[in-house]
Amino acid sequence: MKFLVKVLVPCRLALQVQLRATKTIPTYSLCVSSNLPYVNTRTMAQRSITSFFKVTPSKQVAKEEISDKDNGIVNGDDSSSSPDNTKISKRPRLESSDSDSSPKKKQQSTPDGKVKKKVKRQRIESSGSEAEASSENDHSPAGTAPATSPLPKKPQIKVEKSSPKTYQSPKSKKKKPLTEPNGIKKSPSPKKIKKENSTEDTIHESTVKEEKGDVLELSSPEQLVPEAEYDPSKARYHPVRDACWARGRPVPYLALARTLELVEATSARLKIIDTLANYLRSVIALTPEDLLASVYMCLNQLAPAYEGLELGVAETYLMKAVAGSTGRTLAQVRAGVAREGDLGRVAEAARAAQRTMFPAPPLTLRGVFAALQDIARTTGQASMNKKISKIQTLYVACRHSEARYLIRSLEGKLRIGLAEQSVLQALAVATVLTPPGPDGVTELDASKNMSPEQFKARVESQALSIKSAYCQCPHYGRLLAALLRHGASALADHVRLQPGIPLKPMLAHPSKNVSHIFDRFEDEQFTCEWKYDGERAQIHVPAGADGAAPDLQGAAYPDILRRLPALLKESVTSCVLDCEAVAYDTEKKQILPFQVLSTRKRKEAREEDIRVQVCVFVFDLLYLNGEPTVQRPLLERRALLREHFRETPGEWQFATSRDCTTVDEVQQFMEEAVKNSCEGLMVKALSGEQARYDIARRSHNWLKLKKDYLDGVGDTLDLVVIGAYLGRGKRAGVFGGFLLACRDPDSEQYQALCKLGTGFSDDQLRDLTAELRPLQLAAPRAYYSAGAAPDVWLDAAAVWEVRAADLSLSPAHRAAIGRVAPDKGISLRFPRFVRVRPDKRPEQATTAAQVADMYLAQDQVKNSAASLAHYDEFY
Structure with missing residues (x-):
């Protein structure tokens, strides 16, 4: 056979x-599509408005007289301004200065002319500031004027009551449509505002289909949240109204980058889960076909783990790509990395300082995901040059924080404190709030009919279903397809263990x-x-x-x-x-x-x-x-x-x-x-x-x-080597000691646990030194957490098995800090080298939670410290 x-x-x-x-595993194809653009509107600077209309006590009487005369002009038959006046409304200060310096204007200057000029300037400035004043009123209580505008209410009312089509000035018969400066649309009337507020109050009671003509089918760019302002961490997040893309459009890569940026900025696990869950809700409601790419990109994966499709582009090649795209030298980029400790942030700053004459189309999530898969699969002759070229194509199209997370994805290390269990938990929260089904999303916020206790129980039940299904079939393509089609409650019937997909x-x-x-x-x-x-x-x-x-x-x-x-x-x-x-x-x-x-x-x-x-x-x-x-x-x-x-x-x-x-x-x-x-x-x-x-x-x-x-202690530990100490005496010329760390998957850090110097023979030290020297770093990685610095920092690659007499609290080491004592870590007493573990990756090293468990399991600690709960956890 x-x-x-x-x-x-x-x-x-x-x-x-x-x-x-x-093969029975489905193949996913992703197509690149440009993102829906948006328009940034511009309004007149608030300072220019308030400085012009600021009234001093000495001029109050004169202003009232002017206002009365101006009312006559506004209410008259000729109420439209001339083209000249339209030009003045864009830059009133400059035009006024020019007219004052003109000899012809000086000859016509009379007291009555001065009054008319002031009337005209007030009318023009009032028209130019109308949009801005209305915008501020949107955020003010109904029936009150904004605090920053001292403009009397009466003239504003009369301007709004003027003809909606045209008005004329005494100097011109030409007609012009009444529009705001710079093409700004007029703010809605109080009646319309009231209607919109009512819609917002009841939005959580509407289904996706009911909102088809309101917020689901956003077609005008002005109605979308600007991508740079996208904030899935906001309270009472709405998966459609607060999204920065329309239904059926590709998810912008900037939306994911903004989400990762917010996740990186907080260390609270519940806040991280809520932020990611809100982003996933929008993806499920608007573009469910991008859910698979979203999950993989959050996990910094490109395919199921057993397929072995990994990026891990060497840092040197990424530096060359950044330098070649921004006009910097490789030495400048290296210096930035040594200073920042993070190539992603260096790349982000370099891209922000660069200006292009013809900006590239905005990146989409599916386009970036497909490009990264293509880079990972590129092999053969001159493959590295091809990879650098493809990386540069992506990099020059980056906006804002996109460059940071693109480079980190290429490195294979996002380092934002987002573990796989947190992603699965966020997926559970998202599908409870915005449940998918055979007919798509039919409810945007299902929590409105639940009590807090019911919501929490539903999330925990759904999280267990999703995690259990993923454990039996660790293939996100199959898991998410079944989740979107059948819901979490039916996953056990559609996602099962099967030969060919390792668990x-x-x-x-x-x-x-x-x-x-x-x-x-x-x-x-x-x-x-x-x-x-x-x-x-x-x-x-x-x-x-x-x-x-x-x-x-x-x-x-x-x-x-x-x-x-x-x-x-x-x-x-x-x-x-x-x-x-x-x-x-x-x-x-x-x-x-x-x-x-x-x-x-x-x-x-x-x-x-x-x-x-x-x-x-x-x-x-x-x-x-x-x-x-x-x-x-x-x-x-x-x-x-x-x-x-x-x-x-x-x-x-x-x-x-x-x-x-x-x-x-x-x-x-x-x-x-x-x-x-x-x-x-x-x-x-x-x-x-x-x-x-x-x-x-x-x-x-x-x-x-x-x-x-x-x-001894209850177990040996598999630790990652992150530093070395230069040997002295008979160990001169080789590394004489090493700094070892455990892994904290929650913060994505390697936390220093002990200094190791025993258990080696002279031959072993020579061999280990030769193996580790190529891993030397100029500065520690941003995801290293250590109290004292070793003589040499090393890249986290080697895993060693270590035995110890016991564990103790230590202010000098950072392992499991905060898990047992708020300001102390845990260290090993009398650690001894056992063997190298070539079969284990750094991601499989002993975790901080396991170190804390081992410390609390010691007999001398059991009676004096509270023990962690004994539960069977996913890993």
């Missing part, structure tokens, strides 16, 4: 075995000792399995067979795939297996350390070149013959696994397990695991609802007990 193979990478290792060449595995919480296991599983049935020291793997076998030749391009384990038929019995048509790939000595029949496995080639490996053999230990069954099994208890899943699959010693084996009931049995089984080169034990609930497979969760229904836990 032959198999079609595709590599999947949601965890340490994921393998997909396809028996059919056809995030269930993880375990650490346990320090055997007694803790019995405290957790008191009066419950549990089983213990050996914890193997290898790479977590998923094997996907879709249904069907067509004899297609295997496609091994990119496969790291071709030897596993070749012998896969030996594992499957005839009863298996499709399956998903959870397992561990371990280095194995086939002659001595024993497990080898993880360091041996890490020497295997990880990309495009050929079986004839493989020197390290692998045995796969299967311990769970997630899908069998068309049906997910994750909701079944482990006891049933284990029985199905052994019924439908067969073992081959040294190639395919079931995880060694034992159902223990006493402390002595657990301790004895632990000793056997350690003797057979395993890390320790995995302890799992065996029956009941707690024995289900919780996808993408770190659950207390699984506990891990390592041999290292028994005399």
Whole structure:
């Protein structure tokens, strides 16, 4: 039997075995479309109006006389101004000065002429300021004049009562339509204003279809919110009235940039979720086809994670693109980055200082998303030059903060404190407030009929449905399509686990000792399995067979795939297996350390070149013959696994397990695991609802007990190297110590946790120094949080496993700051290097929340500090 193979990478290792060449994942095509333009109106400066009409006490009487005469002119038959007067109304001060200096005008100057001139100037200025005064009245209480205008009410009333078509001055018979200066439309009458206010008060009771002639079908650019002023963080946000684009039009990229800018400006998680939810509401109501691109861009992704489509353009190439587009030198851009610590902000400032004769069309979200996908897929000869050219095309079209987030997206790091769980929560809030359905959006604000308690419960229920569906099928294309068509309540029926789309595995919480296991599983049935020291793997076998030749391009384990038929019995048509790939000595029949496995080639490996053999230990069954099994208890899943699959010693084996009931049995089984080169034990609930497979969760229904836990903290930590210290003495010439950090997904920061200098041999230090020197930085990244600076800053790329005696509060380190103490972080006491983790990315490092959990789990802390709630969280 032959198999079609595709590599999947949601965890340490994921393998997909396809028996059919056809793909079921839909393809999304995005077209670039120019955005609806808008017009900025201009009004007369307020200072020029108020300075002209400011009345001093000494001139009050004269002004009243002038006003009476002016009324006669305004109410007369000839009430339209001449073209000359129209010209004067645009620049009254300049024209007045010119006329005073004219000899001809001086000869005609008489007391009566002065009065007429003042009357004419007042009339013209009154006409020119009418739009501005009316605009201010829109924001003033009804029946009151704006505080900034001392213009008497009587002349204003008479001007508005003049003929709506034409009026003439005594000097001219020519007629001209009555319009405001600079083409400004007249403000609505009090009656019209009242009607609009009434509409605004009842807007939340209207449906999208009811508002078709009002705010949904915005066709005039003047009715749209200016893109630069778009604010989804405002209170009582309206998804249509407060949007900056019309229904059916592409979402402007500036709308997303403004949203990200507001998210970056706040650290309050609830405010972040509300801001993003309001933006998503507008997308759902006006342009639902852009929802997928919106979610991906917020997450800084271009496709499902297992497809491996990533940008990550090197910072040097981005600097060249910015420099080449703005007329700066590369040295100037480098200096700006060293000063700011953020290439995105440097690019934004450089673009703002640049002026172009022919501005590029505004960027649309779908256009930027498609361009970024194109850049990521560009390969081959001269591919980098092609990428830089495409980047420059996008960059020169950026406005305002667009450049900042475009460059950060290209770097692969938005750094705005927006975690994936927050995006899913915002999606839940958005769909509760503006629920989609088979007929589209039928209600803009569904919360008006709910109490605060009902709204909160609805959001939590919907969030759980969305997160659970995404865990089973981590493919936003399928998730969002089902969400828009069927709603969140029906996601479980339309988005399900299926072979070919890898899912995030269930993880375990650490346990320090055997007694803790019995405290957790008191009066419950549990089983213990050996914890193997290898790479977590998923094997996907879709249904069907067509004899297609295997496609091994990119496969790291071709030897596993070749012998896969030996594992499957005839009863298996499709399956998903959870397992561990371990280095194995086939002659001595024993497990080898993880360091041996890490020497295997990880990309495009050929079986004839493989020197390290692998045995796969299967311990769970997630899908069998068309049906997910994750909701079944482990006891049933284990029985199905052994019924439908067969073992081959040294190639395919079931995880060694034992159902223990006493402390002595657990301790004895632990000793056997350690003797057979395993890390320790995995302890799992065996029956009941707690024995289900919780996808993408770190659950207390699984506990891990390592041999290292028994005399130290409850777990080793996977930390990111962000700095180094120069060696001294016998370590001169190499790095002698390192600054390590944990990851805080909420703030997207790497927070310094400890200084590490023990556990290395001299050879290891030489090798590690050679590996880390290319990662040196001139300045720390903007997303590093550290108390004291090391000798050398390093780019966050290397992940190391570290063991420690315990954890303590520290004012010098920033890890988990604010989670346990408001002004102190957490640090490791007596940290020791264990090994390099080449199988882990910095995004998979130990989190700040896990560090806080480990600190509070210590016996010396339990009795003196409040413990964090023990819940099974998504990760």
